[in-house]
Amino acid sequence: MIRLSLSLASDKSNLEQKLHLEETEAENVRQTLQAKLCEMESEKDKIQRKYVDFLRKVQEDSFRQMESARWLPAEEEETKRNLDRLKANMRRWAREISIKDLSLLLSLERTEYDALVKDLTQVVLLENNQLPPVLFTAARSPMLLLNALLAQYVYSSLFQSPFCVYEEGGRLALESIYQPAQSGKMALTYNSVLLIVLANQRDAERWRSDTMRLLMPPLRDDNSEAEKCLRSKTEDLIAQVADQKALAFLASPAHHLINTDMRSRLTPKLQKIFSDAASLSYMLWTQRGSMRCRTLRDLTPLTFEGESAQFSADVLVKYDGNEERLAGREVTVVVHPLLEVCGSADAEDYDKWRVRAEAVVWFDNR
Numbered sequence: 001m002i003r004l005s006l007s008l009a010s011d012k013s014n015l016e017q018k019l020h021l022e023e024t025e026a027e028n029v030r031q032t033l034q035a036k037l038c039e040m041e042s043e044k045d046k047i048q049r050k051y052v053d054f055l056r057k058v059q060e061d062s063f064r065q066m067e068s069a070r071w072l073p074a075e076e077e078e079t080k081r082n083l084d085r086l087k088a089n090m091r092r093w094a095r096e097i098s099i100k101d102l103s104l105l106l107s108l109e110r111t112e113y114d115a116l117v118k119d120l121t122q123v124v125l126l127e128n129n130q131l132p133p134v135l136f137t138a139a140r141s142p143m144l145l146l147n148a149l150l151a152q153y154v155y156s157s158l159f160q161s162p163f164c165v166y167e168e169g170g171r172l173a174l175e176s177i178y179q180p181a182q183s184g185k186m187a188l189t190y191n192s193v194l195l196i197v198l199a200n201q202r203d204a205e206r207w208r209s210d211t212m213r214l215l216m217p218p219l220r221d222d223n224s225e226a227e228k229c230l231r232s233k234t235e236d237l238i239a240q241v242a243d244q245k246a247l248a249f250l251a252s253p254a255h256h257l258i259n260t261d262m263r264s265r266l267t268p269k270l271q272k273i274f275s276d277a278a279s280l281s282y283m284l285w286t287q288r289g290s291m292r293c294r295t296l297r298d299l300t301p302l303t304f305e306g307e308s309a310q311f312s313a314d315v316l317v318k319y320d321g322n323e324e325r326l327a328g329r330e331v332t333v334v335v336h337p338l339l340e341v342c343g344s345a346d347a348e349d350y351d352k353w354r355v356r357a358e359a360v361v362w363f364d365n366r
Contacts, residue, residue, distance in 0.1 A: 073345035074287050082280050083357045087336055089273050090154065094147035095140075096269075097262045102141045108256060116253040123148035123296055123334050132332055134364045140316060144333060144362055146257040151336045153249050154277050155293045158242075159339065162208055162285035165234070165241045165278060201350050205290055205343055212286045238282055242274040249274075289343040290350060294359070295334060302331040304363060309355055310338055314362040322365065329363045336360035 105113060117131060124131065124145070135141045158164055216234045217227035250258075250267065284291060296302075304311060306323050313319035314335050319326055338359035343350045 074284065079284065079356065083339070086154075086273070086277055086280065087151070087357070087360075089269075089276070090150050090336075091147055093266060093269050093273060094150055095143050097258050097266045098140075098143040098146045099257055099259050100142065102136050102145075105256060112253070112256065116256050119149060119253045120145060121296075123152050125296065125300065125302075125330070125332055134332065138316075138364070142257050144314070144316065144335060146254060148333050148335045149252075149254040149257070150249065150273075152295060152334075153245070153252070153254075154274065155337045155339065156295070157245050158274070158277050158281045159284075159291060159293050162212060165237045165282060201290075202347050205288055205350065206347050208290075209286050209288050212282065216282065216286065234282075238278045239275060242278040243271055245278070246271045246274040288345050288347045289341045291339060291341050291356065292353075294338040294340065299331075299334065299338065299359070302334075302361070303328050304331055304361055309358070311359045311361050314360050317362055317365050319365070326363075326365055329365075331361040331363050333362040334359055335362055 105116065108116070117126070117129075120126075120131065124135075126132070135145070138144070215230060217223060217231050219231070223231075246267075250263070250270065302311075304313060304326070306313075306319065306327060311331075313326075314333075317326070336357070336359060338355070339357035340353045341356045342353045
């Protein structure tokens with residue numbers, strides 16, 4: 001019996017030693033495989049970096065054939081004049097076509113009124129989910145609200161995306177390449193005719209501007225027939241989208257702020273506003289800089305400080321001469337959104353935003 005117990009104990013010890021040895025060997029194998037895997041990952045990263053560098057060079061060489069001298073950086077002063085002209089034209093149109101009495105909105109069907117208020121939440125700071133009472137007594141408030149809705153719609157539909165003039169399928173395809181790299185993720189896109197590598201925002205912005213330049217060749221005496229045809233098609237797309245956006249705005253709840261007697265006469269002016277805006281937006285997106293549009297939702301809570309480079313008071317506020325009394329007032333209406341740009345002509349400094357068109361705001365001055 002004692003001999004049997006000793007034999008079992010010996011067998012158990014041998015088994016434990018064997019298991020320990022196998023576990024040690026397994027751990028050694030695991031560590032060896034892990035080291036090999038790390039080595040392979042490192043080698044793969046090196047190969048991928050070389051591959052990306054090679055592809056980027058191919059892309060840059062290809063785009064370099066576009067003769068970058070044909071695409072000089074846009075003059076800031078000229079850009080500002082164009083944006084100021086657009087702003088003034090929107091204001092003039094709203095002034096000419098708006099209803100005169102905001103209380104007329106109270107006669108709308110409940111569903112119509114609610115739809116209009118819902119749209120106005122993009123530009124008006126509501127009080128208890130309703131229009132602030134001050135708007136019903138303020139001078140020219142219908143014009144103010146129509147101007148705000150128009151500017152909001154123009155900028156959000158035509159300036160936010162560089163590819164807004166293309167049909168949904170094409171726009172989404174272009175944005176799927178552009179947006180990941182713009183936010184810092186590598187984008188690698190391949191099909192039978194196209195291979196694109198975008199490793200960072202700088203790559204994304206260069207690719208975006210180069211692509212839009214290719215699709216809109218600049219006018220010059222020696223344009224090829226293919227370039228003329230491509231430019232004509234892009235201009236047609238811009239015109240079509242501008243008309244569609246203009247008609248969509250007229251069909252939106254904003255039409256309740258429009259004097260129906262003036263609509264037919266002033267519709268062509270609205271179409272011209274959208275056409276000018278679409279063309280201006282496209283040309284700005286051919287530049288290396290990236291744009292963003294900031295609206296009421298991005299800016300609230302918002303109080304007005306006269307020293308801000310981002311905001312100016314609407315002329316109806318009559319801020320000049322009343323600076324101290326009106327400083328710190330809460331903004332009620334964003335009449336014109338804030339347009340900012342980052343990046344340089346050399347595709348650098350994408351972390352530095354600057355004002356391209358200041359926001360125009362309205363608040364009660366009483």
